[in-house]
Amino acid sequence: MARTARLLAAEDPPPPPAAAAERPRPAAAGSGLRSLSSAASGLWDRLSVLGAGVSKLEKALGEHFPEGERYFGLENFGNTCYCNSVLQALYHCIPFREQLLEYYATYKNTEDSEDNLLTCLADLFAQITLAKKRTGVLAPKRFVQRVRKQNELFRSYMHQDAHEFWNFLVNDIIDILEEDCRTANSSPETTPEEVSNGAANALANGARERPLVTLVHRTFQGILTNETKCLMCDTITAKDETFFDLSIDVEQNSSLTSCLKSFFSTEILNGEDKFFCDKCSSLQEAHKRMKIKKAPHVLVIHLKRFKYVEQLSRHKKLSYRVVYPLELKLGSMSEDADCEYSLFAVVVHVGSSPNHGHYVSQIKSHGNWLSFDDDTVQISEESTLQTFYGSSREHCGGNTDHGYILFYERLGGKS
Structure with missing residues (x-):
């Protein structure tokens, strides 16, 4: 079903003055x-x-x-x-x-x-x-x-x-x-x-x-474990931190799973970025990685589509095509390798610029997908989600509706 298009929100008329009801x-x-x-x-x-x-x-x-x-x-x-x-x-x-x-x-x-x-x-x-x-x-x-x-x-x-x-x-x-x-x-x-x-x-x-x-x-709260392994003495230093969402860098023609794997990939600390090992009492080369220690009941993922470009002295929107699944498995990214999630909401940014545009949301409720566009609510289709993946070629114009914030609910098990 065709989605009602509402473009620049900045063009919407301001509300009439009214006092808040007590x-x-x-x-x-x-x-x-x-x-x-x-x-x-x-x-x-x-x-x-x-x-x-x-x-x-x-x-x-x-x-x-x-x-x-x-x-x-x-x-x-x-x-x-x-x-x-x-x-x-x-x-x-x-x-x-x-x-x-x-x-x-x-x-x-x-x-x-x-x-x-x-x-x-x-x-x-x-x-x-x-x-x-x-x-x-x-x-x-x-x-x-x-x-x-x-x-x-x-x-x-x-x-x-x-x-x-x-x-x-x-x-x-x-x-x-x-x-x-x-x-x-x-x-x-x-x-x-x-x-x-x-x-x-x-x-x-x-x-x-x-x-x-x-x-x-x-x-929404999950726990991340930051592990740093000294390559001289193999001592592992771990530190936990909580999160309510994950902000993920996006890459062209990729998938959410590949972007998450990149987010959780092992980083080599060397040169000016060497790690101070307490056991060695000196700066050493090290491996650093993150892992989900405790997965949240609802996993919120923010796709970082707005990037600051120094040459332009402003932010630009990345229209990269990023395929996100209806069901997401964390696998080795989580201590609970069987952790699995189901997509139930997508906040979509409409527009080619971070400074102009519109937001709508696609919601799965009781097995039905619905489109919420401010005061308009319409029935939608699961296949419509594919139109919000992004463009396979940058600067090609056309569709500017892109998934921006993803909401996944955990399936079964403990959170």
Whole structure:
């Protein structure tokens, strides 16, 4: 099916001025998903849903429309396609959505709760989930206003980077939950288990604290091991670091698997880059490599399509053809060689320049592929993903729609 084309987001008209609606603050606290509906009483009245009757999408899916699911487009406020495309991927990341709705149900009714980016996001997800209609258009006004208030980078109407927004969002959510935990630990009325959807980091009697595990950590965090082997004494030095996504260099006419293998390939440290070996007490040649020690439940891969060119003194977009599979096996790149993932979302950049263009998302939901283009949601086909691989020849013009951020969910096993 042909995809609705929306090109330069910078050309979209700016939104009319409007004040953000305040969240109601009921007196009683909810508990778990069973209280979601009662906690959100009257929430639907704040929605701006366009159209009436049965939508084209409902007709297209027919009896295959998933029971209880909602497919809503998001209004563009001038240049917010970068935000909308990431939000659609997050909403259709079921583990993240379920945990966020539990957070919403638990804290929506607390009297001393304050508006922040997390509560705005939880409200938005709840509005979609509790919608009376199965399809429509939602205006995420409060969320966008909060983003712009929190980060000046997103205040202008210039074209923004979806990956930069993703990084800002997940890190800000973690900061909010960590602050919630510190506040809860200082309150005798709040148990640590009530923070961060069941996460705790404080132990009784002043014992040593455990790292806080939030809904972001449970869904997206993985652990990388950096191993450096001294070629003189064969001593291996290992250091772990966490990650929420992998930013991968892309190569022309390649595949995601080959780009990942290059990312995890062994690097030789010699010359000016020699490694200081503690055992040898001197600089030595060494081999350095990375490996996934703990694979995340949802693996987010950022294809580095925007490259700074010194001769041009600016960034350029790499339209390289990179084939990404529907199912991804990590093999030797992970300590769990049987680790396998399934693709469920692709954030696509439309345009030939990093400074202009548009973002859309392709989402797999209940076995169906859908195209989310701001306020437009259409049924798509699995074969459509091939059109976002890139061009086999640089500077050949034509298609400028390229996969930019890939979301893979782990199949079975432990994460």
